[in-house]
Amino acid sequence: MKLIFKRLFLVIAPSILLFSCGTVKPLAPVSSTVDIPKIVQPVSNVEVPVTVDLKTYFKQAETSVPNKYADSKQPCEGLRYAFTFSRTPFEITGNNNVIGLKFTGSYGFNVSYCAKCADLFGSGSKCIVPTLSAQCGVGNEPPRRMEIAYQSTINVTPDYHLKSKTILYPAPKPLDRCNVLMGNVDVTDKLIEYITGPLNDLGKQVDAKVAAYNVKPILEQLWKSIADEVKLGDVGFLNVNPQAVRLSSFNLNGSLLSFSVGLSANPVVTTVSNPHPPIPLPNLTTYNPAKGFNIYLDLLENYDHLTTMVNQQVAGQTSEVAGNTFIVDHTKVWGLGKQIVMQIDFKGSSTGTIYLVGTPTYNQTTHELSFPDLTFDLQTKAWILKAAKWMFNEKITTMIRQKATYNFTKFIADNKAKLQTELSKDLGNNVHSDVTIQDLDIMGIYPTTDKLIIRTLSNGDIKMKVVM
Numbered sequence: 201m202k203l204i205f206k207r208l209f210l211v212i213a214p215s216i217l218l219f220s221c222g223t224v225k226p227l228a229p230v231s232s233t234v235d236i237p238k239i240v241q242p243v244s245n246v247e248v249p250v251t252v253d254l255k256t257y258f259k260q261a262e263t264s265v266p267n268k269y270a271d272s273k274q275p276c277e278g279l280r281y282a283f284t285f286s287r288t289p290f291e292i293t294g295n296n297n298v299i300g301l302k303f304t305g306s307y308g309f310n311v312s313y314c315a316k317c318a319d320l321f322g323s324g325s326k327c328i329v330p331t332l333s334a335q336c337g338v339g340n341e342p343p344r345r346m347e348i349a350y351q352s353t354i355n356v357t358p359d360y361h362l363k364s365k366t367i368l369y370p371a372p373k374p375l376d377r378c379n380v381l382m383g384n385v386d387v388t389d390k391l392i393e394y395i396t397g398p399l400n401d402l403g404k405q406v407d408a409k410v411a412a413y414n415v416k417p418i419l420e421q422l423w424k425s426i427a428d429e430v431k432l433g434d435v436g437f438l439n440v441n442p443q444a445v446r447l448s449s450f451n452l453n454g455s456l457l458s459f460s461v462g463l464s465a466n467p468v469v470t471t472v473s474n475p476h477p478p479i480p481l482p483n484l485t486t487y488n489p490a491k492g493f494n495i496y497l498d499l500l501e502n503y504d505h506l507t508t509m510v511n512q513q514v515a516g517q518t519s520e521v522a523g524n525t526f527i528v529d530h531t532k533v534w535g536l537g538k539q540i541v542m543q544i545d546f547k548g549s550s551t552g553t554i555y556l557v558g559t560p561t562y563n564q565t566t567h568e569l570s571f572p573d574l575t576f577d578l579q580t581k582a583w584i585l586k587a588a589k590w591m592f593n594e595k596i597t598t599m600i601r602q603k604a605t606y607n608f609t610k611f612i613a614d615n616k617a618k619l620q621t622e623l624s625k626d627l628g629n630n631v632h633s634d635v636t637i638q639d640l641d642i643m644g645i646y647p648t649t650d651k652l653i654i655r656t657l658s659n660g661d662i663k664m665k666v667v668m
Contacts, residue, residue, distance in 0.1 A: 294452020308337025
């Protein structure tokens, strides 16, 4: 009989000690893992403004033809002349895809007129009437001025070359006209007729030089710079994954040629390096204006930080339940499958540790993370029903649920600024990106064992400047 009583005492004694001390210490929930949904990346339409300075090509065209002309024709009968014409360098203007090239020409001439020539006595043809002569813009007279202008329309061919059509427009306009008539011929108009040929040759040289300009190397360079994987500091690795390319119409401002390269892309940010094989630059597709980009990005938040934030809200909170006091001493947060575990160390009428589980819920308006279904896990329920039944009360879970929140406003602002800085950089090969993140929205929150995965969708504008 004594032996049976002794055995029974050994079984019951720990329970008596547990209940008398009012200590609750259930087993912690066992962690489990779940698959995080894969990112289905939307197609982003990225507009990349490109600027190319054509000044060099205009200068090459300009130096390929003379800047001074002189000619002389001395027929016996009719108009005889000798003229000089020199020009200033181009003044370059531009609007849309039309370049304006303008310079000032200075001219002067000697002219004479013979109404009738004849061969007298076999001595050769000679003027047999008095000769009229005049001069303008030569000798002691200052040269007269003439305004010469060209209009050059720029387009791109399917093989990525530039194409221009340059014409004299408007017609050459004398600023200081030589009012000289010889035999009812206006000498200034005649001079314009003579120099139109060389001036048209200058326009052809402009077209030849512009046609030699191949946009494809710029776009291949841009395509490669964009297609290469980019390290985003400690955020991860960006793969833009460009798929298609298109060109807008051109716009000129002086010698600067501006156009937009439209890209269709599937940008993805990963936590580990995952470079994709390069895709060759495809043929141009039809241009449709688009603006900005959309990109999904998984950001990571460790539980230490979340624990600190929850502690600031929850530690020290007190609840009175059925004459007993429950005081939160400390919390710790970690992941459990699709839920989080909140470990609560408490004191008051009883002491110990309880575990609550809840599903992260994010409010996109307030940027607040909460756990509206936060409740005791099964092990905790079993223990408190034995050790401290008074704790099995909605007052405790409601208090913790209301206080255990985390506002992501600063997190969003910090990561938005970090992304913007990391994406705005020199990509090499004279390509520089300037990115503005307009919005960064949290689309989902997924607990893992050691960190929260925060899936975001950001949109903004990207500008890439290429100056060649």
